Amino acid sequence: MQKRLENWDKSFLWHPFTQMKDWEEESICVIARGQGVYLIDTDGNRYLDGISSMWTNVHGHNHPQLNAALTAQIEKISHSTLLGFSNVPAIKLAKKLVEVTPPGLNRTFFSDNGSTAVEIALKIAHQYWRHCGQENRSKFVHLDQAYHGDTLGAVSVGGIDLFHQTFAPLTFSSISTPTPDACKGHSVEEDGDRCLDLLDQILTRYQGQIAGIIVEPLVQGAGGMIIHPAGFLKGIEQLAQKYDVLLIVDEVMTGLGRTGQMWACQREQVEPDILCSAKGLTAGYLPLAATLTTEKIYTAFLGEYAELKTFFHGHSFTGNQLGAAVALANLELFDSPDFFPQLENKIAHFQQRLQDFHTLDYVGNLRSIGLIGAFELMSDKRKKIEFPFEQKAGIRVCQSALKKGVMLRPLINTIVLMPPLSITISEIDLLIDRVLSAVDQTGRELVAETQLLRHN
Ligand SMILES: Cc1ncc(COP(=O)(O)O)c(C=O)c1O
Numbered sequence: 001m002q003k004r005l006e007n008w009d010k011s012f013l014w015h016p017f018t019q020m021k022d023w024e025e026e027s028i029c030v031i032a033r034g035q036g037v038y039l040i041d042t043d044g045n046r047y048l049d050g051i052s053s054m055w056t057n058v059h060g061h062n063h064p065q066l067n068a069a070l071t072a073q074i075e076k077i078s079h080s081t082l083l084g085f086s087n088v089p090a091i092k093l094a095k096k097l098v099e100v101t102p103p104g105l106n107r108t109f110f111s112d113n114g115s116t117a118v119e120i121a122l123k124i125a126h127q128y129w130r131h132c133g134q135e136n137r138s139k140f141v142h143l144d145q146a147y148h149g150d151t152l153g154a155v156s157v158g159g160i161d162l163f164h165q166t167f168a169p170l171t172f173s174s175i176s177t178p179t180p181d182a183c184k185g186h187s188v189e190e191d192g193d194r195c196l197d198l199l200d201q202i203l204t205r206y207q208g209q210i211a212g213i214i215v216e217p218l219v220q221g222a223g224g225m226i227i228h229p230a231g232f233l234k235g236i237e238q239l240a241q242k243y244d245v246l247l248i249v250d251e252v253m254t255g256l257g258r259t260g261q262m263w264a265c266q267r268e269q270v271e272p273d274i275l276c277s278a279k280g281l282t283a284g285y286l287p288l289a290a291t292l293t294t295e296k297i298y299t300a301f302l303g304e305y306a307e308l309k310t311f312f313h314g315h316s317f318t319g320n321q322l323g324a325a326v327a328l329a330n331l332e333l334f335d336s337p338d339f340f341p342q343l344e345n346k347i348a349h350f351q352q353r354l355q356d357f358h359t360l361d362y363v364g365n366l367r368s369i370g371l372i373g374a375f376e377l378m379s380d381k382r383k384k385i386e387f388p389f390e391q392k393a394g395i396r397v398c399q400s401a402l403k404k405g406v407m408l409r410p411l412i413n414t415i416v417l418m419p420p421l422s423i424t425i426s427e428i429d430l431l432i433d434r435v436l437s438a439v440d441q442t443g444r445e446l447v448a449e450t451q452l453l454r455h456n
Pocket residue numbers: 113114115116118147148149150216221222250251252253254278279
């Protein structure tokens with residue numbers, strides 16, 4: 001059965017962010033089931049889900065309460081449109097989201113995934129300023145190395161050349177501002193201050209032309225898990241207020257407990273004008289996203305029918321009942337008084353165990369925040385030299401980890417550990433031990449290859 005499925009996969013599927021030539025030549029892992037933090041393939045092999053199935057899973061796979069919420073909903077109805085009609089779980093979820101998000105966010109617009117949540121945020125911000133009579137405000141500022149999704153609007157505010165450069169002719173222009181990582185100050189805090197100064201200069205220069213600043217709060221995910229210094233997000237908020245531009249926080253990756261509190265922006269008491277959520281919103285079960293805005297933004301869209309202030313945007317599956325029902329059950333699990341104290345313990349243990357990676361010769365720039373750990377694979381850690389791109393170091397470490405029973409997905413040479421929040425202390429130990437072994441073994445092989453190449 002496995003062989004036949006593998007053949008069909010290689011004949012009929014096109015995988016995301018994947019060089020299909022390599023894919024067709026390699027053996028593949030076909031997942032058939034999930035249980036807790038484990039994924040189980042068609043041959044019955046178990047893998048610890050070290051990346052929460054692309055940063056989506058929260059409470060583990062096949063969770064009884066989430067399953068029950070879904071089956072209860074499916075017995076009633078799976079989907080009906082939100083265009084011109086409403087539905088029970090979408091209404092309840094919108095209310096719940098307003099309750100659990102930072103103060104001021106009072107309206108929920110549903111869509112399907114992180115990219116659409118961002119598209120909606122950008123379009124709302126753009127149209128908001130038109131309704132305010134400030135039609136010149138159509139530019140967006142984003143951070144260098146930003147990632148906000150793969151649809152063209154989201155790509156327009158993206159900053160990762162490898163992913164985004166090809167599509168530049170198709171996108172609208174936006175303004176990039178450096179991340180603290182890229183500013184060459186003397187300390188991380190100083191980097192943050194310098195970057196805020198540069199942002200201040202941009203906002204002065206383009207005064208009256210900027211609709212909003214979009215930011216991944218505390219940590220930039222796909223850009224390589226770039227962790228911002230404390231106070232950086234607060235500084236951005238203060239500048240957004242100073243220049244009266246909208247602050248859009250993209251919590252698609254950071255939201256739902258990932259950084260230790262419900263939303264990353266809560267760590268710095270930041271109250272954005274617009275917040276985007278997806279991925280963990282349904283605990284990783286179904287594609288559903290939400291873009292929340294303030295009442296001030298919402299009311300700017302109110303007017304007579306013929307005034308055309310309507311937000312002309314919507315997707316067929318906006319407010320899907322199944323997605324909303326499982327998202328509600330997900331948020332209820334966060335309500336347990338034990339949830340955050342337990343998460344805090346897990347984060348402490350995870351971050352302490354991550355320190356073991358310092359012992360390896362091939363690991364540099366180790367960093368962590370909440371239940372996210374990351375490091376770069378380096379051929380020379382003292383000189384901070386990464387393995388060459390063509391050596392596919394990240395992919396090879398992940399292939400080795402898979403053989404040891406851990407599923408990972410690299411960001412080029414960056415290895416990311418991001419297990420479901422439901423992981424136990426002993427499962428954290430298992431995850432770290434197996435990845436340590438995979439990095440050590442693959443690092444040796446990679447270095448040996450490099451030396452061989454030099455000799456030839
Ligand atoms: C911060 C952030 N925003 C948006 C997205 C896009 O989400 P999706 O893949 O659901 O479209 C991602 C995906 O990784 C993300 O990390």
